[in-house]
Amino acid sequence: MSKDPLLQPYQLKHLTLKNRIMITSHEPAYPEDGMPKDRYRAYHEARAKAGVALTMTAGSAAVSRNSPPVFNNILAYKDEVVPWVRRLTDACHDHGCAVMIQLTHLGRRTHWNKGDWLPAVSSSHEREPAHRAFPKKIEDWDIARIISDYADAAERMKAGGMDGIELEAYGHLMDQFWSPATNTLDGPYGGSLENRMRFSLEVIDAIRKRVGDGFILGIRFTADEDMEGGITAEEGLQIARRLKATGQVDFLNVIRGHIDTDPGLTDVIPVQGMRNAPHLDFAGRIRKEIGLPTFHAAKIPDVATARHAIAEGLLDMVGMTRAHMADPQIVKKISEKREDDIRPCVGATYCLDRIYQAGDALCIHNAATGREQTMPHDIPPAQVKKKIVIVGAGPAGMEAARVAAERGHDVTVFEAAPDAGGQIRLTAQSERRREMISIIEWRMDQCLKRDVRFRFNTFAEAGDVSAENPDTVIIATGGLPHTEVLKEGNDLVVSSWDIIAGDVKPGKRVLVYDDAGDHAALQAAEIIAKSGAHVEIMTPDRSFAPDVMAMNLVPYMRSLQDKDVRFTVTYRLRAARRSGNMITAVIGTDYSRHTEEREFDQIVVNHGTVPMDELYFELKPQSRNLGAVNQEALIFGRAQPLDANPAGSFALYRIGDAVAARNTHAAIYDALRLVKDI
Known part of the structure; x- marks a missing residue:
């Protein structure tokens, strides 16, 4: 038996959880037609197979039709959800992993132009800034129907084989009733805390009557909204005591903060550059004072912090949700004493930001997450060992090298710079984004363990590549800043990279012209502003930095x-x-013929990159495939055909920004889905 605190079992009511690590409820936005179908199942099963004790599905499965699925939520109000839930739970149970689901009514945290176009409802008419719907103030018949909807949904989840449910309170309808800031009701559901909690307690009672005492029921709630007029820490403790006093709540999942604005949400779920585990001690206080089983997750990205949370008695189960998006095999690697092989969560929060832009959750540097049906987390060995040359050691080249090495190939990487990293190394120049360098450091460590050879400070030419007698050549040379965007005066501007790298000092009156919308413009602006200069950030778009999210x-x-x-x-x-x-x-606009002129002493242009593709085109005539990528083979996981030029001596591909300016995830996905079949 291991003595590791994280690997000790935990008894939750009748349910034995095999260790102390869980994935908290989150909605990766993978449902199809509102159902957790095969993609959803494969995502959770991959983490169950690797040893996590408890996985919680659905960052808010909707219990009612007037809780429109603004996050592509699971529709728990439909009977057809039951067989899909059963498939998911059975798959996870086969690996000894418990499964629960989070149920909610979003209240005002949605928008009426989703789903069935029903008006949002809440305990006041005040809209949530983040989702902008002006809700209808809830009536008694709405309340009665929603209580029944909760009980119906819970019954469906029990029929689907779930081990339990978690009710989502924070920021959603239950919390909107609780909070003095969002409850303007009169009568039995407004005013005193007893009245404001009445709706939630009636929901819990209705669920218990439907599913019985043997079914686990917990609640995720904010015990301190940390906002003017909201729930205070003392009132949060009163709420927790009242929940415990019902005798019907089996666990508390503790949150601190509010999520009605982007800044509020970011303080609840911190991003890179913010403190790790900022609410852990607060959750420990709740556990100590209330005495119910206590769960918590908020930027607990590393094993050491998680282990501390359990060892010090702050939590009973520790949530490592984003960490498991980066590496689903955390528990397996802990058990095998391979913690240094865990792919780190770098806090980029690409996963969540995509959801809030109506996308699906993807990890910035694990392209297999959410693609478990087509992309491997474990790289299978190749049947034939090949010699592979990679040019460029940015994120695309490093991922290509890692995957090729795990396939068992002989890998050599050429890199013009003295260190690996490419644009990631530039990004990590900013103190707040220094965690990004772990994307490169982890891959370097994995490559060195597999004897990948690196030739730094080498600007590879065609002869250098050919001298290696490669079977496959991968060009991952990235791009250079594209500043040739003006009708005149391109020689007068500098790039955002120039500022970030420190190659050019900030001016005193600076225009940052951002026609790419990514991090680089704001990183440059931050450096310039901190120098004391005046900065104008200009974009032709209707909003600035849309790709920052x-x-x-x-x-x-x-x-x-x-x-x-x-x-x-x-x-x-x-x-x-x-x-x-x-x-x-000279400034114009796409909306009219208006022009104006303003003076600056420095103009910084951020307009993406142009590919460094000279080597690729020089090698192309010598290649067996003439550089072509068969898109059908790439998408459906088949080996690339090599019959375009039988006289050629190697297969040639290019990936990442050497093709076109995109982002880190795209570069890594390029590498994974190409090299996994070489």
Whole structure:
């Protein structure tokens, strides 16, 4: 028996959980037609197979039709959900993993133009800033129906083989009733805390009558909204005591904060650059004072922090949800004493930000997450060992090297710089984003364990590649900043990379022209603003930095808004002219013929990259496939055909920004889905 605190079993009522690590409820937005179908099942099964004790599905399965699925939620109000739930639970149970689901009514945390176009309902008319729906103030007949909907949904989950359910309170309808900031009801459901909790207690009672005492029921709630007029820590403790007093609640899953705005959500679920486990001690206080089994998750990305949470008695079960998106095999690697092989969560929160932009959850550097049906977490060995040359050691090249080495191939990597990293190394220049370098460091460690050879400070030429007598050549040379975007004056501008790398010092009055919408423009603006300069961030789009997305935008805004920074949308930089010691910016707009001119002493352009593809085109005539990628083979996991040029001596491919400017996830996905079949 292991003495590791994380690997000790835990008895939750009648349910024995085999260790102390769980995946908390989250909605990766994988449902199809509102159902957790095969993709959803495969995602959870991969983590169950690797040893997690408890996986919780659905960051809020909707219990009612007037809780529209704004996150592509599971529709728990439909009877057809039961067989899909049964398939998922059976698959996880086969690996000894318990399964629960989170049920909710979103209240105002949705929008009426989703689902069946029913009005949102809440305990006041006040809209939630994040989702912008003005809700109908709830009536007594709404309450009665929703209580019944909760009981119906719980019964469906029990029929689907779930081990239990978790009711989602924080930020959703239950919490909207609880919070003085969002409850303006009169009568039995408004006013005193007893009245504000009445709806939730009636829901719990209705569920218990339907599913019985043997079915586990917990609640995820905020014990401190940390906002003016909201639930205080003392009132949160009163709520917890009242929940315990019912005798019907089996566990508490503790949250601290509010999620009605992007900044609030980001404090609840911190992103990179923010403190790890900021609410852990608070959750431990709840556990100590209330005495119910206590779960918690909020930026607990590493095993050491999780182990501390259990060893010190702060939690009974520790949630490592984003960490399991980065590496589903955390428990397996702990058990095998391979903690140094765990792929780190870098806090990029690409997963959550995609959901809040109506996408699906993808990990920034594990392209197999959410693609378990087509992409492997364990790389299978190749039948024939090949010699593979990779040019470029950015994220695309490093992933290609890792996967090729795990396949058992002989791998050599050429890199012009003295270190691996490419654009990731540039990104990590910012203190808040230094965690990103782990994307490269983890891959370097995996490559060195498999004897990958690196030739740094080597600007590879065609002769260098050919001299290796490779079977396959992969060009991952990335791109260079594209600043040739003006009608005149391109020689007067610098790139965002120049600023981030420190190659160019910030001016005093600076225009950052962002026509890419990614992190680089805001990183450059942050550096310039911190120098004391005036900064104008301009974009031709209707919103700035759309590819940074909601939660990642928060720390930038907190850094920039107290400085001399101006944000300008819907204006396009047309040209630049020298004017003495200044530069005149000629500014137009796509919306009209309006133009204007303003003076700056520095113009920074962020317009993506252009591929460094000279080596690729030089090698192309010598290749067996003439550089072609068969898209059908790539998508459906078949080996690439090599019959275009039988006289060629190697297969040739290019990936990542050497093809076109995209992002880190795209570069890594390029590498994984190509190299896994070589």
